[in-house]
Amino acid sequence: MAGYEPKAIEAKWQQLWAEEKTWEVANPGQPGHAAEKPKAYVLEMLPYPSGEPHVGHLKCYAVGDAIAHFRRRHGFEVIHPMGYDSFGLPAENNAIKTGEPPRAATERSIESFRRQFREWGISIDWSRELATHTPEYYRWTQWIFLRLFERGLAYRDEAPVQWCPKDATVLANEQVVDGRCERCGTQVEQRRLEQWFFKITDYAERLLADFDLLESWPEHVVTMQRNWIGRSEGAEVTFRCEELDLDFPVFTTRPDTLFGATFFVLAPEHPELERLIAGTPVEEEVREYVNRVARESVEDRGDEDRPKTGVPLGRTVVNPVNGEEIPMFVADYVLMEYGTGAIMAVPGHDTRDYEFARAFGLPVKRVIEGADEEVAGDEEGLPYPGDGPMTGSGRFDGKHNREAYEEIVAWLKGEGRGESAVNYRLRDWLVSRQRYWGAPIPVIYCEQCGIVPVPDDQLPVELPEVDDYAPQGRSPLAAAEEWVATECPRCGAAARRETDTMDTFVDSSWYFIRYLDPVNQEAVWDRAAADHWLPVDQYIGGVEHAILHLMYARFFTKALADLDQLSVQEPFANLFTQGMITRDGAKMSKSKGNTVSPGEYVERYGADTARTYVCFMGPPERGGDWSDEGVEGVQRFLSRLWRLCEEVEAKGDAAVDAGAAEGEARELLAKAHWAIDKVSRDFERGFQFNTAVAAVMELVNEAYRVKDGIYGDPAGLGAVRFATATAASLIFPFAPHLGAEVWERLEGRRIWETPWPVADPALLASDTVTLVVQVNGKLRDRIEASSEAPEAELLALARESEKVRRHLDGKEVVKEIVVPGKLVNLVAR
RNA sequence: GCCGGAGUGGCGGAAUUGGCAUACGCGAUCGGCUCAAAAUCGAUUGCCCUUACGGGCUUGUGGGUUCGAGUCCCACCUCCGGCACCA
Numbered sequence: 001m002a003g004y005e006p007k008a009i010e011a012k013w014q015q016l017w018a019e020e021k022t023w024e025v026a027n028p029g030q031p032g033h034a035a036e037k038p039k040a041y042v043l044e045m046l047p048y049p050s051g052e053p054h055v056g057h058l059k060c061y062a063v064g065d066a067i068a069h070f071r072r073r074h075g076f077e078v079i080h081p082m083g084y085d086s087f088g089l090p091a092e093n094n095a096i097k098t099g100e101p102p103r104a105a106t107e108r109s110i111e112s113f114r115r116q117f118r119e120w121g122i123s124i125d126w127s128r129e130l131a132t133h134t135p136e137y138y139r140w141t142q143w144i145f146l147r148l149f150e151r152g153l154a155y156r157d158e159a160p161v162q163w164c165p166k167d168a169t170v171l172a173n174e175q176v177v178d179g180r181c182e183r184c185g186t187q188v189e190q191r192r193l194e195q196w197f198f199k200i201t202d203y204a205e206r207l208l209a210d211f212d213l214l215e216s217w218p219e220h221v222v223t224m225q226r227n228w229i230g231r232s233e234g235a236e237v238t239f240r241c242e243e244l245d246l247d248f249p250v251f252t253t254r255p256d257t258l259f260g261a262t263f264f265v266l267a268p269e270h271p272e273l274e275r276l277i278a279g280t281p282v283e284e285e286v287r288e289y290v291n292r293v294a295r296e297s298v299e300d301r302g303d304e305d306r307p308k309t310g311v312p313l314g315r316t317v318v319n320p321v322n323g324e325e326i327p328m329f330v331a332d333y334v335l336m337e338y339g340t341g342a343i344m345a346v347p348g349h350d351t352r353d354y355e356f357a358r359a360f361g362l363p364v365k366r367v368i369e370g371a372d373e374e375v376a377g378d379e380e381g382l383p384y385p386g387d388g389p390m391t392g393s394g395r396f397d398g399k400h401n402r403e404a405y406e407e408i409v410a411w412l413k414g415e416g417r418g419e420s421a422v423n424y425r426l427r428d429w430l431v432s433r434q435r436y437w438g439a440p441i442p443v444i445y446c447e448q449c450g451i452v453p454v455p456d457d458q459l460p461v462e463l464p465e466v467d468d469y470a471p472q473g474r475s476p477l478a479a480a481e482e483w484v485a486t487e488c489p490r491c492g493a494a495a496r497r498e499t500d501t502m503d504t505f506v507d508s509s510w511y512f513i514r515y516l517d518p519v520n521q522e523a524v525w526d527r528a529a530a531d532h533w534l535p536v537d538q539y540i541g542g543v544e545h546a547i548l549h550l551m552y553a554r555f556f557t558k559a560l561a562d563l564d565q566l567s568v569q570e571p572f573a574n575l576f577t578q579g580m581i582t583r584d585g586a587k588m589s590k591s592k593g594n595t596v597s598p599g600e601y602v603e604r605y606g607a608d609t610a611r612t613y614v615c616f617m618g619p620p621e622r623g624g625d626w627s628d629e630g631v632e633g634v635q636r637f638l639s640r641l642w643r644l645c646e647e648v649e650a651k652g653d654a655a656v657d658a659g660a661a662e663g664e665a666r667e668l669l670a671k672a673h674w675a676i677d678k679v680s681r682d683f684e685r686g687f688q689f690n691t692a693v694a695a696v697m698e699l700v701n702e703a704y705r706v707k708d709g710i711y712g713d714p715a716g717l718g719a720v721r722f723a724t725a726t727a728a729s730l731i732f733p734f735a736p737h738l739g740a741e742v743w744e745r746l747e748g749r750r751i752w753e754t755p756w757p758v759a760d761p762a763l764l765a766s767d768t769v770t771l772v773v774q775v776n777g778k779l780r781d782r783i784e785a786s787s788e789a790p791e792a793e794l795l796a797l798a799r800e801s802e803k804v805r806r807h808l809d810g811k812e813v814v815k816e817i818v819v820p821g822k823l824v825n826l827v828a829r
Numbered sequence: 830g831c832c833g834g835a836g837u838g839g840c841g842g843a844a845u846u847g848g849c850a851u852a853c854g855c856g857a858u859c860g861g862c863u864c865a866a867a868a869u870c871g872a873u874u875g876c877c878c879u880u881a882c883g884g885g886c887u888u889g890u891g892g893g894u895u896c897g898a899g900u901c902c903c904a905c906c907u908c909c910g911g912c913a914c915c916a
Contacts, residue, residue: 003868220833224911227832232915252916265916304830304914331914338915345916351830352914425915546911616854618842622834623909625841633854636869643869681845691843694853701853704870772849777897779849817896823848827896 004642006606010737014121022752023123025079027517027529040076041533042068043512043572045541045549046083049109049131050090053116054588055581055614055626056542058598062611063578063620063687064540065122066733070683071538072123073756079533081128081515082117084110087138088504092437095469102437102469106133116599120607121736123752128515132507138439139460140514140524141507144556146442146453147563153199156451159430160269163191190294196432196441196500200555204229204424207554210569217575218621221546228547230425235409237418239264239317239344241328246272248317251339251423254349255408256401258321259393260367261344262357265310265329268293269336276313276328286311286330293332301332308333308356319344320417321408322394331356339423347383354383367392368401429552431503436469436476438501446488446495455489461497475499508549509556512536512571530566535573543577550575576687579623581614596626608735609635615689615734637697638738641731644703644724645742651711656722658763660715664706668719670763672726675699677759679730689734696730699723721746729757772823773798775807791818798824 017023026032044064047057068080084106091102110131117124130137148154166186200207208229211222234253241248248264266273268290277283289311293301300306310331318325333352334343347357347364357364366380370388390396396404412418432441440461442454454461464483469476477499478484488495516533517525541549550572557571580587583594601610613634618624661669675695682692703723710716725746732739732751743751766787771794773781781803785794795816798804804826811828818824 220911223833227912230912230915234916250916254916302914306914308914333914333916335915343916350916352916355914423915425912543910616841627841627855629855630841637854639869685845690841691853694843697853770849774848774897777848777895782849815896817848819848823897825848825896 004639004738006608006638006737009741010119010121010607013737013740014118017121017123018118021127023080024125024127025077027526028532029528034077037075037077039533040068040071040078040538041536042071042078042080042538043515043536043540044082045539045545046085046508046511047113048088048090049084049086049106049113050088051109052112053598055596055598056578057113058120058610059578059581059614059620060540060542061117061120061122062614062734063576063689064538065611065736066615066689067538067540067576067683067687068123069733069736069752070756072752073754075755079128079515080123080125081130081518082122082124082126083128083130083511083515084113084132085504085508085511086110086131086133087438087501087507089435089437092435092469095437101465103133106437116602119602120598120611123736128518130511130514130518132439132504132511133437135460135462136519136521137511137514138463138507141439141502141510142442142454142459142461143456143524144510144560145502145506146456146459147565148198148559149443149453151559151563153202153559154196154431155199156194156196158192159195159197160190161193161195163189165189187295195430196502198429198431198506198555200429200552201424201426203555203558204231204426206558206569207426207551210554210558213570214575215573217572218543218577221543221550221575221577224546225551228426228551232423232425234421234423235412235418236340236421237320237344237412239319239326239342241276241315241317243315244275246275248272248342249340250342250344251421252344254346255412255418256390256405257346257349257367258319258344258408259390259396260346260348260365261319261324261326262347262363262365263326263329263345263353263360264317265331265334265343265345265356266313267334267336267341268330268332270330270341273313273330276315280314282311282314286313289330296332304352308352308359310356310360312360320412320415327362329356329360337427338425349383349385351383351385365392429503429505429555431506432500433503434471434475434499435501436463436466438504439463439507440477441498441500441502443498444486444488444495445498446491446493448493449488449490449495452488452490452495458489463501475501477501505548505552509552510560512539512553513560513566524565527565534566535568535571538574538576539572540576540578543579546577576621578620579618581617581624581626583626601631605631605635606638606737608738609638612638612693612731612734616693618690620687620689634693637700638731638735640704641696641700641724641727641742642738644700644707644720645728645745647707648717648721648724649745651717654714654717654721656718657715658760661719662715663710665710665713665716665719668702668706668710668723670766671699671702672719672723673759673763675730676726676757677764680756680759683733693731693734696727699727699730703727726757729754769821771797773801773804774823774825775804775828777825777827778807780804780807787821791820794818794820794824798826 042064044060068078072078086106091106094100094105095102132138145154164186166184208226208231232253234251235255236249236251237255239248239250277286308331310329313328313330315328316325317328345353345356347353347362348366349368354364364382366382367390368384368388369391370384370386387401390399390401390404409418409420440463442459442461444452444454446452464480466476466480468479484497484499486495486497487493513525513530516529520526553571557566558569560566561569583596586592586594588595598610609631613631616634617630658669678695679692682688703720707720710719725743728739728742729751740751768784769787771783771785772779773783781801783797783801785797795818808826808828813826813828815827
């Protein structure tokens with residue numbers, strides 16, 4: 001008998017699936033569309049094609065493919081597409097280092113991914129394949145940009161960016177390591193430059209509210225997004241600088257502490273700062289301070305443990321609740337990006353304001369009674385961030401601060417000095433990159449007309465070829481002079497193209513919709529196709545995308561729905577995040593040399609083994625440690641199933657006859673039905689694939705245990721045959737080639753066209769149960785009992801047990817607990 | 830600091846509603862087959878005491894609820910992830 005040869009089996013089925021285009025599905029209205037079936041959109045995050053696939057990819061697509069197969073066999077028309085997130089920095093950095101154009105390296109990598117996906121046997125609808133770096137795709141990325149621009153959701157504004165003075169270039173955040181340029185090690189500066197933004201902050205409220213529309217997302221992902229959006233309720237209160245006739249609004253979550261404000265602080269970037277200091281004695285000192293802050297790295301400035309610094313401005317503002325004049329300061333602990341860039345400082349009830357007050361010898365005033373042991377900085381128990389009755393707050397004294405809160409806001413509103421307000425931590429999405437390998441931003445700058453969008457019929461704005469990819473303080477595209485020079489679409493005058501490209505997160509914010517109509521030349525997608533397939537029923541990917549990618553895609557979906565291009569508000573109804581695979585407990589990285597190449601393992605053990613192993617090594621949502629011995633264990637299991645199939649096949653045909661099966665034959669049938677039930681429930685209960693695979697292993701083990709004793713009996717052979725075919729059917733989502741092969745040999749049919757099995761309740765139930773007998777909660781005996789036995793009979797059985805008697809000797813049973821079908825507990829004294 | 834998640838054999842991990850702790854796999858030990866090895870088949874394998882029969886202990890730590898706790902409650906410790914001067 002030939003042994004298990006995965007290579008031959010896998011090649012056979014991969015060829016058949018490719019030739020028959022088995023996994024392709026048609027849109028409504030197209031030939032071959034299965035209108036009678038419910039749809040299921042199963043999607044894994046598209047890979048970024050850089051080099052070869054790694055084990056993280058293998059795990060993601062193995063998990064997603066298992067789900068796709070499971071749904072297909074439950075009668076769903078499953079759309080399961082694949083593509084490549086093929087713009088991005090690594091390809092460009094590689095180009096700078098080696099001179100190889102990004103396109104060449106990217107396309108070579110795509111070829112490698114495509115080949116390996118086929119070798120892994122992933123059930124992909126290849127007719128829908130796309131890559132975001134192709135003009136056919138980014139034409140529509142640009143089209144969406146223009147629609148957002150028309151709506152005011154894409155805008156240009158000045159923003160601080162990371163600037164390397166030596167390389168004279170803007171750096172992406174991830175290129176700044178410990179405040180220094182990744183390439184030359186120079187200290188990075190902040191500069192203000194004109195940048196493109198998407199107005200995601202307009203959607204902050206909906207991005208929060210619509211978590212309710214999701215079916216099933218991991219709780220921690222929702223929490224992470226909630227924190228990222230960072231909604232705070234409070235009030236905007238206006239403080240007035242009488243000398244200069246200037247109003248300074250501040251945002252505060254604690255209007256109840258207004259009476260405790262003893263000073264006032266502006267961010268160093270505050271636009272009114274210049275007016276406040278012009279011609280005053282502190283002018284020089286403040287400028288120096290502001291410049292010093294501007295040179296600081298973001299990390300340093302964000303460090304909470306650093307001593308507070310700042311400069312007094314020699315000006316005052318009036319506290320609207322009590323008319324007190326309080327001094328103004330500039331300090332870097334106040335951020336321009338949040339709220340209004342100015343704060344009222346309440347050192348008695350805020351730790352940061354307290355630290356500043358101590359450093360500058362400013363008064364600390366208590367306005368709420370109470371003490372916080374944890375943070376108390378002085379003998380009076382201040383600063384105190386908690387709640388309590390108010391004091392030193394005029395007519396609000398004695399009132400609980402939470403009650404006074406609304407009253408104070410209402411009073412301010414009446415005075416025209418404030419109102420309730422909501423603030424978000426979320427900032428607008430900065431999408432422009434001074435980089436080559438991305439989708440060009442489709443706008444033109446005209447002296448006369450200003451910013452002019454490229455007309456739709458001139459899309460795509462194709463990426464020009466350049467020789468030098470290294471940024472020189474501007475986008476590498478700026479060097480393509482012939483490309484940059486164009487004419488204004490509005491007035492025809494000479495004009496220049498935008499040379500920035502888009503963040504690659506823009507490309508990946510809508511790819512899942514383009515899959516639904518990937519070759520459409522006339523429109524971004526056919527509305528009927530999008531309406532049919534969306535939302536994605538099951539999205540699978542790494543938890544590292546919990547915030548950015550998933551939130552950007554949610555934002556795009558909402559914006560596109562507002563543009564009347566979509567009918568859904570949320571793109572991904574169910575989300576599954578897989579955990580990271582480690583090696584020897586450490587994150588895999590090329591520099592550590594501990595990477596696992598899936599290609600090697602597929603070559604050595606076969607795709608079925610590699611796929612089943614990543615599903616078996618632990619709960620898929622958690623991480624797991626790769627072990628070569630573990631891979632071999634799975635290989636052994638699949639070989640055992642294979643040899644069982646060959647043995648059974650050689651013994652000839654025999655029908656399953658549950659009625660005729662007795663003894664071990666019946667037990668084996670029961671085990672098979674138990675496995676069907678177990679695997680089905682593991683799928684439904686959140687993809688617990690490790691225990692699902694374990695259940696199939698148990699079934700195969702049981703078949704090995706009993707087979708030689710029951711082959712002689714036709715019903716026995718039938719039972720072994722059924723167990724083997726069932727094991728193949730259940731392992732198919734994880735090991736599709738072996739599953740298909742064994743099923744074909746035993747059943748003569750295609751497993752993926754065979755409905756998922758259903759466990760027979762009659763075989764799940766057993767006539768007898770093992771009764772656990774405890775004395776005082778401790779296990780003393782196990783007794784076989786009829787599963788229908790009444791409580792009294794179970795009790796009698798328990799008391800008869802010799803082992804139980806020994807422990808009851810000389811004691812009185814004061815309580816008897818019976819859980820029918822499970823256990824008896826005798827409480828003795 | 831804030832918000833999540835997790836602590837179970839030598840290792841990865843299992844335990845559905847509060848009811849047999851350690852399924853399944855790895856590793857290890859022993860045995861069958863073999864001249865031998867590999868492959869394979871089978872047995873044993875939480876810890877401690879005991880020749881044995883048997884007994885005791887055990888799910889990060891300490892307490893609690895309960896006939897009964899890995900599971901529920903309280904306090905604490907450790908590790909991992911996210912956010913972090915966000916007013």
